[in-house]
Amino acid sequence: MKIKDGLIMRTVMGKSVVVATGEAAKTFSGMISLNGTATVIWKGVEDGLSDVEIAAKLTEEYDVTAEKALADVQKLLNDMRQRGFFEE
Amino acid sequence: MNDAPNTIEHILETDGVFVGTTTGISMRPLFAERRDIIVIVPVTGRLKKYDVPMYRRGNDYVLHRIIRVREDSYDIRGDNCVLTEYGIKDDQIVGVLKEFYRKGKHGTVNDLSYRLYAVLRVATHFAVPLRFRVRTVLARVYHKLKKG
Numbered sequence: 001m002k003i004k005d006g007l008i009m010r011t012v013m014g015k016s017v018v019v020a021t022g023e024a025a026k027t028f029s030g031m032i033s034l035n036g037t038a039t040v041i042w043k044g045v046e047d048g049l050s051d052v053e054i055a056a057k058l059t060e061e062y063d064v065t066a067e068k069a070l071a072d073v074q075k076l077l078n079d080m081r082q083r084g085f086f087e088e
Numbered sequence: 089m090n091d092a093p094n095t096i097e098h099i100l101e102t103d104g105v106f107v108g109t110t111t112g113i114s115m116r117p118l119f120a121e122r123r124d125i126i127v128i129v130p131v132t133g134r135l136k137k138y139d140v141p142m143y144r145r146g147n148d149y150v151l152h153r154i155i156r157v158r159e160d161s162y163d164i165r166g167d168n169c170v171l172t173e174y175g176i177k178d179d180q181i182v183g184v185l186k187e188f189y190r191k192g193k194h195g196t197v198n199d200l201s202y203r204l205y206a207v208l209r210v211a212t213h214f215a216v217p218l219r220f221r222v223r224t225v226l227a228r229v230y231h232k233l234k235k236g
């Protein structure tokens with residue numbers, strides 16, 4: 001999984017947001033706000049982690065079972081895939 | 089993950105900040121199209137000279153610089169523009185530039201370097217049409233040399 005070139009996450013005034021720049025800005029407009037969980041997942045994808053590894057990071061940060069964390073990660077990754085956030 | 093609705097006004101109201109990129113060339117050299125990221129916050133009170141508001145022009149959002157504050161409006165101009173827009177009212181303004189990422193590097197409107205740039209840019213506005221003319225002449229010379 002690789003995030004599409006030009007989709008950049010920034011922390012602005014305490015919020016994590018994703019903005020499209022460059023070629024990606026021709027397809028995506030506006031901004032996407034990420035909550036805490038989504039931020040961890042996005043960073044995990046940026047760092048090249050697998051879904052299992054990202055889920056492990058979630059369990060370190062939140063009081064959540066490994067199974068629930070993995071389910072949440074996979075759900076969000078699927079959502080991101082459907083929105084065209086990954087290089088295909 | 090929450091998708092923000094399309095209007096910047098709504099995003100500013102609910103999130104307190106809008107983050108996006110710029111389109112067009114009107115704010116060069118500060119911002120290049122789709123390269124840089126701008127951080128817009130809601131306006132509280134009247135704006136000042138050199139502030140960069142985001143305002144509505146019909147259905148479009150415009151991000152240009154205030155060059156003069158009048159009693160009930162602003163004179164506004166893009167850093168790379170020749171023409172000035174007069175009579176921009178407070179109720180047209182949806183937000184104001186607070187921070188940015190220019191070529192990936194973070195900056196704020198309070199940075200000394202930015203403030204110097206803003207003052208100099210406005211002060212040397214007379215050079216903008218001159219730069220256009222020089223560029224046009226140079227381009228013509230280049231094409232002539234290339235042909236012959």
